[in-house]
Amino acid sequence: MNRTTLDLWVGIFVAIGIGALLFLSLKVGNLLSVSSTPGYQLSAAFDNIGGLKLRAPVKAAGVVVGRVEQIRLDPQTYQAVVSMKIDRGFQFTRDTIASILTSGLLGEVYIGLDSGGDTQMLADGARIPKTQSAMVLEKLIGQFMFDKAASGGNGAAAPAGGAPASRSGASPPAASGVPGTAISAGGGK
């Protein structure tokens, strides 16, 4: 193999190798639109962050505007303090509400930002004052069962009726039509 052919092949190899790296960065990693753009920090304190993880997306109206950078527990207030990096192109008002949401039933947990009508914007490093914690499914179910038992009226049967009621949880609208019968049927079993 003479020298120029060899150079040509090595050149082709290096070129398509770098091309592959570019493809991975641009097409797979989508480097152009999100991430690694300079951003600013915001933080928010939540009572409960549910299943929020590092690098979880921060979305406004469903559009990814940043990522969660750090999660720590404030030892004084026992609240979770979440720091997030927001892309510089997006500004949020001072009365923005940060809430922890889940996409779908089993989907990823993310932070949703809802801007208000304030004219002043949040600066770098600011704390978002209004937050809404994650909805914990167990608490919701517990609340639901407690309400059911209370509205059922049969006060004595309430603690016993709680457990079987979750078994018939697949058809809550039908059960709510005749709450008394649903609970007494479960309790009588």
Next chain:
Amino acid sequence: MSATTLASALRRLGAGTLDSVERLGFAARFSVAVLTHLPAAFRRLQLTLREIYFSGVLSLVIILVSGLFVGMVLALQGYDVLSRYGANESLGILVALSLVRELGPVVAGLLFASRAGSAVTAEIGLMKTTEQLSAMEMMAVDPLARVVAPRFVGGIVSMPLLAALFSTLGVFGAYLVGVRLIGIDSGAFWGNMQAAVDFRYDIFNGFIKSVVFGVAVSAIAVFEGYNARPTAEGVSTATTRTVVASSLSILALDFVLTVFMFRGVGV
């Protein structure tokens, strides 16, 4: 009688230990020598280009074909499991993350070790057996600068490019199977992938992995070749040793690197 067998067993144990410690010492001395001769590889660029040709360009076919098939199989298997949970659209995430983070660097590294690493060892070992290395020294040509350094650098340059090509072809294969064959929506496939894959965490870390594997495989390959016993059997042992040692070190290094790179993310 049992005393003599015991004594010989002890003697073998001692000899084996001394042998491996001596090997380790030689390996350390050799690494330092190769590192100091690295600039030589850039002074004799033509030799390095020739090694990139042998270890990189000639490995292209096996890397591209295996990448394509690994991607296609990943798509089929991933679809099979994901469809049970109604998460078909996440196929792009599954394939891209497993390829970019793990399979690309590791499988490309294993293929590179068996395709290019073994060839380098065999070549240097045979040069030593036929006393070409001694002849070079006789002519005041340093074999470390003339033979070893270009092969070392060539391997380090080739490996990350091959790993990137492997991942790219894998993603392309998954696209063919997932979107063209099974019929997942193309927008969901790419969109979910782009939302989940991060440049810094996933692609850059995968790139670092492939560079580390390239250094490990090249270092083991040139060392085993240079250290081979100058017989036909010695060269074959050294070649086998290169493949085994570099495969094991790729897997071990991969674990260590993964612990450091991805510890805080998923867990």
